[in-house]
Amino acid sequence: MTRSSVTGLERRLARRVLETRGDPRLRIVLWNGEELRISDAPPVGRVVFRDRGLFLDLALHPDLGLPNAYADGRLEIEGDLPTVLKLVIGREARTPETLAKRLRDRWELFRRRSKSLSRSKDNIHRHYDLGNDFYALWLDERMAYTCAYFPTPTSSLEEGQVAKMEHVSRKVWLRPGERVIEAGCGWGSLALHMARHHGVYVTAYNISEEQVAYARQRAKAEGLEERVEFRQDDYRNVTGKFDAFVSVGMLEHVGDENYGALGRVIDRCLLPHGRGLIHSIGRVQRRPMDAWIQRNIFPGSYSPTLDEMVGILSPHDLAVIDVENLRLHYEKTLEHWLERFEKGAGAVERRFGTKFVRTWRLYLAGSIASFHVGNLQLWQVVFHRGRERDLPWNRAHLYRDGS
């Protein structure tokens, strides 16, 4: 870090960043130690610009400049990272969009191309095959990498993940002996839960090699390999007929250009009395993914609106019978993940380097902030064939024994 002097132009640019993208409760500290403020409100965090190159990055990449600089260490955040990001992302969410931003968004939504099976595999490989050890550091003991459902706000992450699996199982009203198809099964925890606690047979698809290997091992260790079959294949290759379809946290990776194909898969594999559940991160309004997340964390991902989720189902006369928004539960889940991640950050840094740690820290903290301010939502959508009559009379069965 150079202690070189700050020009008047640089000072004005920094102040402009604070005014347009910051918050009165934040300060910007420049590389010479000078602190800028736009209010005398007690600060909750300080954003440290370590060098003047940052302004050029920001001018060239309005969406990527700040997060890239954080990942590189050219920008530091003092104070609680999620708290600071809530202010910044909340400010963004409340700011009316400029025409330039709207046009950029349209272009982003338009330019995404259809996703081939092999490209999907690359995208998934890049994110999920970082190594089971890496995820084991900060996920719960069952390795569920999706929104938990906490019995109470103070429940543990382990309790929240088990409750989520049970909640999903009850929502699709599993009965012993039934056959379930799971699209995108992660490390297999939900498939194993359904087989063990609801006596069903599960065929679970996932294209991540490392995850499938881990899941098969778990099935064997738990004596469930006769009941749960893990297939390393794309959801579009699903064959067979099933009583229930579940997909928890896969839709984000499907991309909206493939929603039609997903709807056809569901229709094809569901028996006439079949029902299903899709669980996905979503957004109230149609927007492209955050550019930095796309590039650095989830290539090819897209968070749908609720009407886009419904639109997967309606062409096949699949009627929505229940929708629940678990946004606050995802914020809580991410808080647990970040806390565990920080505990293991030393090990991650030794293996993957400093930039990787800072990238993932920003991703987890930024996601907390996005759910906090409502930029992201989490919907569980339950559906049946529109004419089906063998349905639970109400939803009270989800809430028996206080779970």
Added chain:
Amino acid sequence: MTRSSVTGLERRLARRVLETRGDPRLRIVLWNGEELRISDAPPVGRVVFRDRGLFLDLALHPDLGLPNAYADGRLEIEGDLPTVLKLVIGREARTPETLAKRLRDRWELFRRRSKSLSRSKDNIHRHYDLGNDFYALWLDERMAYTCAYFPTPTSSLEEGQVAKMEHVSRKVWLRPGERVIEAGCGWGSLALHMARHHGVYVTAYNISEEQVAYARQRAKAEGLEERVEFRQDDYRNVTGKFDAFVSVGMLEHVGDENYGALGRVIDRCLLPHGRGLIHSIGRVQRRPMDAWIQRNIFPGSYSPTLDEMVGILSPHDLAVIDVENLRLHYEKTLEHWLERFEKGAGAVERRFGTKFVRTWRLYLAGSIASFHVGNLQLWQVVFHRGRERDLPWNRAHLYRDGS
């Protein structure tokens, strides 16, 4: 009824009706007593064609011919009316649409014009101002003319309507002292329930003169006139700021050309922490209303898809937090209504005539059948501002004390 002879052409036409729009479990009986069958399955009902004029009606008005003939008494149905209609409407729902039908549907969806305040009033007047006495004959004692929520399938209509009001109140999480706006309040039962049992202040809108007069009288009789204000006005004229918005069974009359206006009204009248509920009949796929229902029962009505309901909210950053499909409860509600209607049919006939009785009988029985076969759905959609955090942690509060 003429006992005149049946020609070969007429016999072939009748058989064609049975084959294309009937069911193997139905028979057609012609005006000379001759019975046609397409299977030897035991019949569950017989459709009696009382004169040959019916074929001309059917040719000229494919969608209106049969129900008009039933209303006129030129067509009779022997056997349980809802059971027979379930077969006919179920057959329709499963039959792939012809191109002609699809084009007709498109045209119907297109040609509907925007609804002025005065035209809305005419439409509502025509249906709801038939007289409170008429509705009192077959609705529950609180005069709720919307889908009930039955604690169990054998609960009474009265229990189901009270449970519905309580379910709605809990879904919008009312707290004592809050202000609630209700759009389309019928005879006022929900507004009065919320005020009495949840300690809130309600402003309730309805353009039906008779209903508002009745509701005001009830508020007075129950000592709630300080807490509930009934305004005889259109929902588009709502003013003020409220903690909660509820609308139960109005959206069907709004018409999709006015959904944008409804969304703006909700956004305008909800406080930043406000939440709301819309309860409406809907359809899985976009379709025009049944032509006969449009003409004879509900002029200007439209049943939205779930994505159309969501689309009312999302432009204003209102996030869906809960959707429930009560389709089977509406079927049950209509069974209660039809049963009561039949008990009072003599009185209705003396006042309004035979055709009126037959029209309403067909509407009620046809609606039972439509919900039964999944042609119609019933959605309750709950929403909050997308960034709101003061939300119930889960939905268990809806299911306390077994309700």
